[in-house]
Amino acid sequence: MQSSVKQQLLEAFSKADGEFVSGQALAEILGCSRTAIWKHIEALRQEGFELEAVRKKGYRILTKPDKVTENEILIGLQTDWLGKKIVSLETTDSTQKEAHRLAQEAFKEGTVVIAEEQTAGRGRMAREWYSPKYTGIWMSIILKPSLPPYKAPQFTLITAVAIIEAIMETTGLHPEIKWPNDILLNGKKVTGILTELQADADQIHSIIIGIGMNANQKEFPDELKEIATSLAIEKGEVVSRSQLVQVILKNLEMYYDVYMKEGFTNIKKRWEKYALSIGKQITARTVTGAIRGKALGITEEGVLKLLDEEGTIHDIYSADIEIDPKTH
Ligand code: BTN
Numbered sequence: 001m002q003s004s005v006k007q008q009l010l011e012a013f014s015k016a017d018g019e020f021v022s023g024q025a026l027a028e029i030l031g032c033s034r035t036a037i038w039k040h041i042e043a044l045r046q047e048g049f050e051l052e053a054v055r056k057k058g059y060r061i062l063t064k065p066d067k068v069t070e071n072e073i074l075i076g077l078q079t080d081w082l083g084k085k086i087v088s089l090e091t092t093d094s095t096q097k098e099a100h101r102l103a104q105e106a107f108k109e110g111t112v113v114i115a116e117e118q119t120a121g122r123g124r125m126a127r128e129w130y131s132p133k134y135t136g137i138w139m140s141i142i143l144k145p146s147l148p149p150y151k152a153p154q155f156t157l158i159t160a161v162a163i164i165e166a167i168m169e170t171t172g173l174h175p176e177i178k179w180p181n182d183i184l185l186n187g188k189k190v191t192g193i194l195t196e197l198q199a200d201a202d203q204i205h206s207i208i209i210g211i212g213m214n215a216n217q218k219e220f221p222d223e224l225k226e227i228a229t230s231l232a233i234e235k236g237e238v239v240s241r242s243q244l245v246q247v248i249l250k251n252l253e254m255y256y257d258v259y260m261k262e263g264f265t266n267i268k269k270r271w272e273k274y275a276l277s278i279g280k281q282i283t284a285r286t287v288t289g290a291i292r293g294k295a296l297g298i299t300e301e302g303v304l305k306l307l308d309e310e311g312t313i314h315d316i317y318s319a320d321i322e323i324d325p326k327t328h
Helices: 003-016 023-030 034-046 070-074 095-104 153-171 231-235 241-262 265-274
Strands: 050-054 058-063 086-089 112-115 136-143 176-178 182-185 188-200 203-214 281-286 289-298 304-308 313-316 320-323
Touching: 003 023, 003 034, 003 058, 023 034, 023 058, 034 050, 070 086, 070 241, 086 095, 095 112, 095 136, 095 188, 095 203, 136 241, 153 176, 153 182, 153 188, 153 203, 153 231, 153 241, 153 265, 176 265, 241 265, 265 289, 281 304, 281 313, 289 313
Parallel strands: 086 112
Antiparallel strands: 050 058, 112 136, 136 203, 176 182, 182 188, 188 203, 281 289, 281 320, 289 304, 304 313
């Protein structure tokens, strides 16, 4: 929808202050047919507006989309340094790409890039990440810890704990972690984490943590239906994305500070509490092939230990895992 049409429509609804505006009145304001109005109303619905349509009365707005703009996030944000600089975009190809660029431009640690929509969102292993407008949390966080690069995988696990607890706190739902970076509800993916680095051989310059959270999607395209879900689907009601962002940032700042002071041990314990795969029979699909065995746990570095049927223990650095249905 052209933004001037959208503005005119929203102004008309705003003037009506929650009352109905007839299709005829809207058609006159916009100078178009009533059929065209109906199409514009559908476009608003696609953007997350809930509109009621009643014969002979017209249309009225019930709820507006919950935006994730800088202002919405900053008001009520309870952090000392994380998210104090927020770059919020209506649309971008990928917040991850944008955050990489800003990190190189010397944007400070704690900068957050967030978008209402990504046109080329990306996941692990160069997969696409479905990021439709106004429904999810698509954000990338710039951290600059003074650490060697081999510590970076721990940040995926720290972020997972921060996210799980944010979901529990704001929705009452109880997600689980599938190593290394999938957060699941009822066996379907609700959030993915993509941890990327700018580093030289012995020093991290920046860690870019990408978080893709399915918050308010009501449905998914056919190819994702069986494997993806959203908080709104699981809870049966729309969730506040801005509140979730605030709680994720609060938790992540807290765990990051704990990690830098005390190390990973206590966070690892929490991670293991939420982890679905530990102690189960799994198949790990790595770039060099599949290994079947029992997931024993993770190391201090976040590496998965897998005991195969011959009794050999494998260190898994990166893989997709499947849990054997018999051990569910
Ligand atoms: C995965 O599970 O494969 C990780 C998905 C990470 C998606 C997020 S959305 C925000 C950020 N920008 C991107 O392009 N990707 C990450």
